[in-house]
Every structure is written in C-alpha cells, then in structure tokens.
Amino acid sequence: MKRINKTFSGGEPTWANACVGENGSPGYWEYAKGFSQAATILIDLVISDPGMRYSVDEMVYPVCFNMRHSIELRIKGAIEEIIHLSSLKEIRLDFDLVGSHDIAKIWNFFKEKSKNLDDRFENIVSNLDEKIMDIAEIDATGQTFRYPLDTNSKKHLVDVKIINFVTLKERFIKLESSLDELNKLNEFLRTEYQWKSFTKKLSRKNLFEIANILPPRNSWGSEIFSNAKSEIKSQFKIGSAEFSTALRIIEKHYEIAPKINISIPLLGVNEKDIGNFFCQWLKQHKPHSGEDVENQEGIDEILRKMKKTFEIQDDIWLSVLPELTPENLAGLNALFYFSRDLDFSECYIKIYNNNLNEAKIFFHNKDEDSIRRKYIHLLNKTNAIQGILKSIYFLKNSITADNLIKEHLSNEKFSWIEETRSDTKFQKPSYCGYPKD
Template sequence: MKRQNQTFVCAKPSHLNACVGENGNPTYVQYAIGFSQAANLLIDQVIEDDIKYPVDDFIYPVCFNMRHSVELRLKGAITELQILGTIAGKNLDFDLSGSHDIGRIWNFFKTKSESFDSRYQAINQKIEPTVLDIADVDATGQTFRYPVSTESQKHLVEVGNINFVVLKERFNSLEAHLDTLLGLNDFLIIEYEQDSFIPRLSRVQLFQLALDLPDYSDWHEEKFNETKIELKKKYGLSSNLLSNAINIIKNHYELAPMIGLRVELLGISKEELIKFLTYWHQYHEDAKEKTLAGPTVTSSASIDLFGYIERTSNQRVEICKDASSWITGDKLAGLKALFYFARDFGFSERYIVQYDRECASLPIHQNLKDFEQTFMDLIRKTNGFSNILKSLFFLKHNELAKELIEHFDWIGVFHWQERAETRELFRLPSYSQYRTE
C-alpha cells in the first residue's frame, strides 16, 4: 500500500495553498522568481537586524537562493532563445536538465544569442560580470549547499568575507538586467514571428539596409551594381541573400517608402475609402464637434431617443442601398483590416494578417443581411475615422491620410496627428533600448 504524504498536502486556510504540478504551469522564470524573492527577503532581514539574523548563518541560504535563481533565469533565457531558433529554422540544442554549471550555461547563451541577433550584445555585457563572479565562486551549485566539496575540501577558503550590502546591490542590479533580457526575448519572439528577416539579417538590420539603398528610381543605373557589391561586403551576404532582402524591402509597408516605393492598401482603393468615410460622416454628423469638445457626460434625458432611432434607421437604409453598388467581401475586409489594425500597432505585417483574417470571416455566399449588418457595425464605430487614419499613417500612406483629413475638414482636430506623422505615436517601447549599436 502506497504511503500517504502528510506534509505536502492541501489544507486550510485555503489562501495559503500553493498551486503546483498539474495545478499550475510554472516555467524556469517562475521558479527563479521564488528563489530570488526568498534571497531578497533574507538579505533585507539581515541588513535590518544582523543580531537576530546573523550574517554568518544566513549567508549560505541567501547565496544559494541567489545562485539558483540566476541559473534558472539563464535556463529560461535559453528556452526562449530556442523558440527563436525554431522560428528562424536554427537548431539550438542544450541539455537544460543535465547541466548546472552556470559558466557553461552562460557561455552557451551568450555565444548563441549574439550570433543569432546582435541586439543581445548590449544587455549581455551588463549581465556577464556578476554571472562570472557567481561562476567563479559556485560554478555547479555546491559551494553554498555544503561546507565541503565532494573531495572533502572546505568551501570559500579563498573568499573569506562576503558583504551583504554589496551582495544586495549586485544581485538587484543583475535581476534588473535579467528582466530586461526577458523583455528582449519576448520582443524578439514577436518580431521574428512576423517573418521579415533572412539568414544573417534580422528585421531591424533590414531597416538599416533600406537606409543604405539608393532611391528605387536610381536602380537602373550602373552605379547600383557597385552599391550592391558594397552592401554584400558590409552585411556579409551572398548575391542570393541580398536579393531576398531587397525583395522583402520592396514589398514591406514600412521599408518600401525608405527606397521611394509604396505598397498599396489591401482590398480597398482611395476612392472606395472616401465613399465609406462619407457614409461614416453622415452617420456621425456631430463627430468632429464631439472630438473637439473632448470626453463629456451626457444625460440620457437630453437625448431624443426616438428621433435618433428614426434618423439612424433611415441612414442605414440609404447607406446600404448606395453601398450595394460597389461594396464586396474583399473591400469590406480591407476596411475592417484598416480599422482593427489600429488596435494592434507594432508591426505592419499584422495588417496583412488582419486582412487575411477578415477575408476568411466573410465567405462569398454569406447571407446578405449578415453582410449588411457587418458593414453597418463598422459604420457605427465612433472611432472609425481616427482608427483608419492612424493605420494609414502607420502603413506610411501619410499623403492619403492628410488628404482625407483635409477632404472631411478635420485639419487641426486630432491631437495625435503630428506624433503619427513623425511616427512617435507608433514607437515600440523596447525598440530604442534594443537597437543595434
């Protein structure tokens, strides 16, 4: 008969029951956070009262928790690097469970991450000194667990003293840098998922390459051949890889304008967009005044509900009748993609994904009533005009966006317009921090 465990059990009070095993989904990082917080709590207690919590006794659990937390954080970083490798088609095998040598773990991550993407270099330089200090004193996690080694040698003889204040400063700084690394990993996974990269060139390096390319109108000149030779040398690319990179740039909403090209909108033309926005302005006849006034609280008593219902009902009939002569599934998908893309800024590739998703949700044989309902739902969006404009600015259709603002007499109304034109509105919070130097 199997012995029943009476220690690691669920009991009352229920709020002190920790979720483990299949009752949770802990990662290396989540495990690491617990050891890290335990170390910090002990450090603070010792610094506050070293009589009650003697430094000579608490140094071992503190340093063990610190060291184990760092090992787990680095293993978590390798796990995310392996996800990046899978996206990019690279094999980054490492025995995570079988290795506890923190120096070896760090060397693998540092070498592989920096060869994968140069943006790792800056944060790795900040992490490395403290990790190497840990590796020097406790490479395999035994120094702070036992007083002697497996060869019966006393630990820490060459160290002698460890200061808790220095320990706190160094560990807290390392934790902050490891948090930055975690953010960079998360960011790069999302970036690489957009599939705008080639071997040797990340997405951000494609932006740099686009800056190095001459205007597309000059590509027919003999001088462009010399430019390509220089670029292949600068970026270490073959002719084939350079051609692949250039093809990505030519068909990319953010990159193409950097060489004097523009990628057309999906499913919708300028004329059709103006038609749609004309309907939207008819339906939201006081939209500009409300935008200028800002957020207000309107009493329901002040609204002519029946008049509003009658007006919008008549407008729906007129709008749907007029739109039926030109609106199709792909055009509606194009309009919806522009509207919803504004909720998911970051990468222009997501606009294409959004359009494909909208096309898939609007089958050819969709019921006409449902089709009209979908169209009118988009018309009813009070932020329809602003969302579409923001998407146009993000996709670098600035002239069209400004033309629409002028056409519908909204000049100077949107407080965010200048930031959209300069792209400050769309700046990724982590981009400047992780840019290639």
C-alpha cells in the same frame, strides 16, 4: 492506492494557495523570479535589522543560493528562447537544460549561440558577461552555498572569507535589471520572428539597416547601387543570393519599402473607398443640429435616438451595398483592427487575409445579413476613423491619411486628429535595436 500528500496541498485561506504544475504552467521565468524575490526579501530583512534577529553568518547561505539559482534558471530560460527562435530559422540547437548546472557552461553556450543568431544580443551579453562569470567563479554548480563541504569533503569559501550584504544587494539589483532587459528582448524577438521577415543571416532589424544604405529603387542598376551592394555584402557578411533575397523582402514590406522610395498600396481599399466610409461614419456620429434636448436621461429620448440611428443606418446601407466588395469590407476592417496593436505590418496582412476569407464566404453565399452586420459593426465604432488613420500612417501611406483628413475632417473638432497626425514614427523600444527613422 495513491497517498494524498498533506504537506504540499491546498487549504484555507484560499488566497494562500499557490498554483503549480499544469495549474498555471510555470516555466523557468516564474521559478527564477520566485528565487530572486526570496533572495531580495532576505537581504532587505537582514540589512533592516543589523544582526539583531537574523545572523548574517547564517542568512548568507540561503540568500546566495537563491540568487545563484535564480540566475541559472534565467539563463536556461533565455536558452529556451533562442532554441525557439533558431527553430523558426530552421537552425537546430540542442542543450541539456535539465542536466546542466554549471553556470559558466550554460552562459557560454547562450553567449555564443545568441550572438550568432541575432546581433541584438551582443550589447546585453556584453553587459551581463562579467556579472555572471563573477558568480560562476564562486559557485559554478550550485553546491557552494548549499552544503558546507564539497564532494571531496573540502570546506567551501575558504578563499572568500567575507561576503557583504549591502554589496550583494547592489550587485544583484544591477544583475536583475540586465536580466530583465534580456527577457524583454527575448519576448520581443519571439513575436518578431514569427512573422518570418528575415533571411538565413539577416534579422528583420538588419533589413531596416540595409534599406537605410540602399539608394532609391529607381536608381538600382547604377554605380551608386553597385557601391551600396558591395558595402552591404561586406558589412553583413552575406553573398549575392542572400542580398537578392533581402531586396525582395524590402521591396514588398510596408515599413521598409518607403526607405527606397516605394509606397506599398493598402489592401482591399484605396483613398476613395476609405473616404466613402468616413462620409458614412460622419452621418451617424456627427452631432446633428436641433437634435439635443434637455431630458438626456429619459427613456423616450433614448428610444428616439435609437430609432434615429437605425434609420440612418438603413439609409447608409442602401447607399453602400451596391458598391461594396469582399475586398473593401476586409480592407476597412483590417485597417481598424490592426490599429489596436501597431507593432508589425506583417500582422496587418494576416488580419486582412482572415477578413477577406470570411467576406468572400458571405458574398459567395449572398448572405446580406452577415455582410451588413460586419459593415455596421465597424460603422458603430466611435474610434473607427481614428483607428483607420493610425494604421494608414503606420503603413507609411501618410499622403493618403493627410488627404483623408483634409477632405473629410478639416472642419471637424476631433481632439485626436493632431495627435494621430503627429504619431507617425511608431518607433520600437530602444532595446529592440531598430534604427531610428
């Protein structure tokens, strides 16, 4: 019969129950934050009460142990991330995360492999190197602040003699800040790499940099292009085959192709299709003169408005249905739903393909109810045209967006129009390393 543990168990009050194991699935990051927060709390406790209740001579050991252990876990979590990124590039990385405790060894592995994987790690690695090696010098394997003697019965910290709590806090704050930046970069790269816009040696960011060097597409084959090719191959240390692969990605990429004067058409819809949708949307959402009455809260008024909306939708549907195609339906929906998370244009393509597969099934089965429901659901969105325009700008089809605003919205007083027009750069956070437009 399995013994029930009474010490590590749930109880009252319920807010004091911590979720562990598979109940929350904590990883290196969660463990590391726990140890680092414990270190910070203890440091502040000692500093705020100088030697009265908490002896610096005693508290230094749990403080430094927690600091050091949190850093070990943070680096191991970072290694876990680059192992995942490497697998996406079909590069095998192996490291004994469980059995390795030597901070210098762990850090040196991350330092070497991360910079070989993606050059965006270089700055953060350079910033962290001295701070982490400083700790590794005093407590390489996590034993110095854990026990008074080493495995050879020699006293720890004989050469150190004094550790200042204020200095500990100042150094640890800077180290934590840098490690937080590393974590943010790892999280961003995990998302970026899943879209597969990279080559063996070149990251997605590198492709943007290369496009900035390339001349316009219509001048490829000229001497200017040849010079740019030589410069790129030398700067990024790639051969002709990888250079050609990079060009193929750049030419078909919504965000990068405009840098070489190529505009990638929107999927499933053109300017006319989107304009038609805007016209229908305005029929439903534009205020109608003479419609407003004083009793806005009355049930009769609510029912009257609902009836009016349904009548408008019936008229819209009758005019839309004959010309609507699976591609149009998928294209409109993709532009709207992509606007919710404007980070990677590759996501727009995925959203479109998913919507197209669904729409084709509806049309193949002549399922008019589902087709109508899908269209009207988008039509009912009060931010539909704002979202669609944001996506069009992000996808570098600015002329189309400007034409749509001029043709259909120039006389409308929507407060978001100028904001949407001006929000055309969609720059990535600085830690992501992308070149500015």
